[in-house]
Amino acid sequence: MIERGNRYRTLGLLGGMGPGATADVLTKIISATPAARDQDHVPVLVHCVPQIPDRTDALLGRGPSPEAALIDGTLALRRAGADFMAIACNTAHHWYEAVRHAADRPVIHIADAVVSEIRASNKPGAVGLLATAGTIKSGFYQRALRAEGFAPCVPDPAIQNAVVDKAIASAKAGRWPEARRLIRRAIEILGDEGSHTLILACTELPLAVRDRDCEGMFIVDANMALARACVAAAHEMGRTLNETAELL
Amino acid sequence: MIERGNRYRTLGLLGGMGPGATADVLTKIISATPAARDQDHVPVLVHCVPQIPDRTDALLGRGPSPEAALIDGTLALRRAGADFMAIACNTAHHWYEAVRHAADRPVIHIADAVVSEIRASNKPGAVGLLATAGTIKSGFYQRALRAEGFAPCVPDPAIQNAVVDKAIASAKAGRWPEARRLIRRAIEILGDEGSHTLILACTELPLAVRDRDCEGMFIVDANMALARACVAAAHEMGRTLNETAELL
Numbered sequence: 001m002i003e004r005g006n007r008y009r010t011l012g013l014l015g016g017m018g019p020g021a022t023a024d025v026l027t028k029i030i031s032a033t034p035a036a037r038d039q040d041h042v043p044v045l046v047h048c049v050p051q052i053p054d055r056t057d058a059l060l061g062r063g064p065s066p067e068a069a070l071i072d073g074t075l076a077l078r079r080a081g082a083d084f085m086a087i088a089c090n091t092a093h094h095w096y097e098a099v100r101h102a103a104d105r106p107v108i109h110i111a112d113a114v115v116s117e118i119r120a121s122n123k124p125g126a127v128g129l130l131a132t133a134g135t136i137k138s139g140f141y142q143r144a145l146r147a148e149g150f151a152p153c154v155p156d157p158a159i160q161n162a163v164v165d166k167a168i169a170s171a172k173a174g175r176w177p178e179a180r181r182l183i184r185r186a187i188e189i190l191g192d193e194g195s196h197t198l199i200l201a202c203t204e205l206p207l208a209v210r211d212r213d214c215e216g217m218f219i220v221d222a223n224m225a226l227a228r229a230c231v232a233a234a235h236e237m238g239r240t241l242n243e244t245a246e247l248l
Numbered sequence: 249m250i251e252r253g254n255r256y257r258t259l260g261l262l263g264g265m266g267p268g269a270t271a272d273v274l275t276k277i278i279s280a281t282p283a284a285r286d287q288d289h290v291p292v293l294v295h296c297v298p299q300i301p302d303r304t305d306a307l308l309g310r311g312p313s314p315e316a317a318l319i320d321g322t323l324a325l326r327r328a329g330a331d332f333m334a335i336a337c338n339t340a341h342h343w344y345e346a347v348r349h350a351a352d353r354p355v356i357h358i359a360d361a362v363v364s365e366i367r368a369s370n371k372p373g374a375v376g377l378l379a380t381a382g383t384i385k386s387g388f389y390q391r392a393l394r395a396e397g398f399a400p401c402v403p404d405p406a407i408q409n410a411v412v413d414k415a416i417a418s419a420k421a422g423r424w425p426e427a428r429r430l431i432r433r434a435i436e437i438l439g440d441e442g443s444h445t446l447i448l449a450c451t452e453l454p455l456a457v458r459d460r461d462c463e464g465m466f467i468v469d470a471n472m473a474l475a476r477a478c479v480a481a482a483h484e485m486g487r488t489l490n491e492t493a494e495l496l
Contacts, residue, residue, distance in 0.1 A: 008299070010297065016286070016289070016291065016292075017286065018286035018289065019274075019277075019278045019286065019289045019290075019292070020278055022274070023271060023274050023275045023278060026267075026270070026271050026274065026294075026296070027271045027275075029267075030267045030268055030271060038264070038265065038266035038267065038298040038300075038302070039298050039299055039300070039302075040298075041264070041266065041267045041298040042267075043264065043296065043297035043298065043299060044264075044267070044294070044296040044297070045293075045294065045295055045296070045297075045324070045328070046274075046292070046293065046294035046296065047293055047328070048274070048291065048292040048293070048294065049258065049291035049292070049293075050286040050287050050288075050289040050291065051256070051287055051291060052286075052287070054286070054287075076293070076328045076329050077328070079327045079328055079329075080293070080295070080324045080325070080327055080328035081324050081327075
């Protein structure tokens with residue numbers, strides 16, 4: 001039933017946080033795939049169920065944990081036939097271990113995907129992190145960067161609150177001039193503190209950042225890095241599958 | 249675990265034909281939803297597995313049937329928890345009855361969604377259909393239109409081949425000026441034949457049609473109509489669910 005040839009493994013994408021981020025990652029997976037025809041694309045199952053408690057609210061002690069809902073989604077993707085998984089939400093990676101345990105199969109970590117692109121860029125200097133207050137508080141990006149010898153640089157709490165969080169809220173509400181102005185300010189601050197690389201670790205941010213705001217900086221769109229890592233993993237696992245098939 | 253309040257039913261979206269069309273429908277579902285926050289959006293499970301035989305090739309007797317793969321996808325969406333379904337591919341609706349049988353739950357038909365918007369528009373005259381040769385040959389749009397008293401108008405086979413199919417191929421390959429020129433020609437021909445309404449029944453077409461090409465015509469983007477019908481159905485079924493919950 002499934003065409004032979006390109007045997008990809010099936011990605012399960014845990015999403016809905018929000019649905020726009022899910023569509024963004026799915027679109028980036030498609031654009032990151034070298035494909036001459038539909039059948040060359042990576043098979044993806046998507047769980048885009050937004051009825052899940054807010055991740056940042058939970059991390060800041062203002063709301064219930066999304067863990068049980070994340071596990072529900074993971075189990076649904078397993079039942080549907082996912083071979084490996086990814087989480088289409090930066091902040092939700094705070095619950096990565098719970099998802100991986102429930103998945104019982106590989107789960108690509110967005111921070112690993114990002115740090116791997118930063119390593120390949122060979123750019124010296126600190127790495128600035130633009131993300132929600134929840135992602136910053138969780139600390140998984142900072143840990144992934146330090147584990148590879150990079151110095152993370154996060155805005156101080158007052159700037160996070162008055163500039164970054166406000167920029168993300170403006171972008172979510174479609175107030176683009178305000179979002180762009182605030183983000184430009186945050187980028188200047190991180191640049192002044194020595195960041196030569198910038199992680200855009202929230203879906204709304206790539207839409208609000210213009211190239212001219214980041215002159216000389218190496219910019220990593222976390223969703224794009226995750227998408228590329230998913231495509232690479234689907235190919236790599238598929239290759240193993242093809243070799244096994246040839247041996248039979 | 250799932251937040252109470254807006255209790256939507258979960259949509260299962262059968263996609264991958266191609267993946268770009270799936271991302272298009274998912275994005276349109278999000279934009280068609282009146283939502284103040286993530287949790288207001290429709291829960292969607294997506295089966296985007298492009299390793300499925302080409303639908304038009306099958307319909308033109310040039311390749312194997314996609315029916316078994318469509319049924320596989322339907323069953324995967326059932327296992328994952330879909331309450332109702334939709335197919336993110338015009339041409340695949342040729343196998344609608346097989347999908348509906350396998351789904352064993354409501355499956356929104358894209359032609360019903362389109363014809364319902366045409367009926368609401370109160371626009372007289374014939375209804376032009378721009379679609380793949382496979383969709384035209386299957387005839388489900390023509391039947392859905394006639395069942396509601398509308399006269400379908402399809403390009404004659406030579407025009408379909410030399411203009412419409414070529415426009416879709418150009419759009420798929422990113423040759424936009426050529427795609428736009430060809431589509432404008434097809435629209436002129438359908439207009440000359442009396443069409444006052446135009447169905448864009450292939451994902452690539454809305455991207456290649458400019459408003460000024462269709463002066464005075466009522467244009468229906470089939471993917472957008474499907475997205476709106478999915479959101480309406482999720483709300484309607486959710487309302488019934490809420491009323492039942494209130495009775496308990």
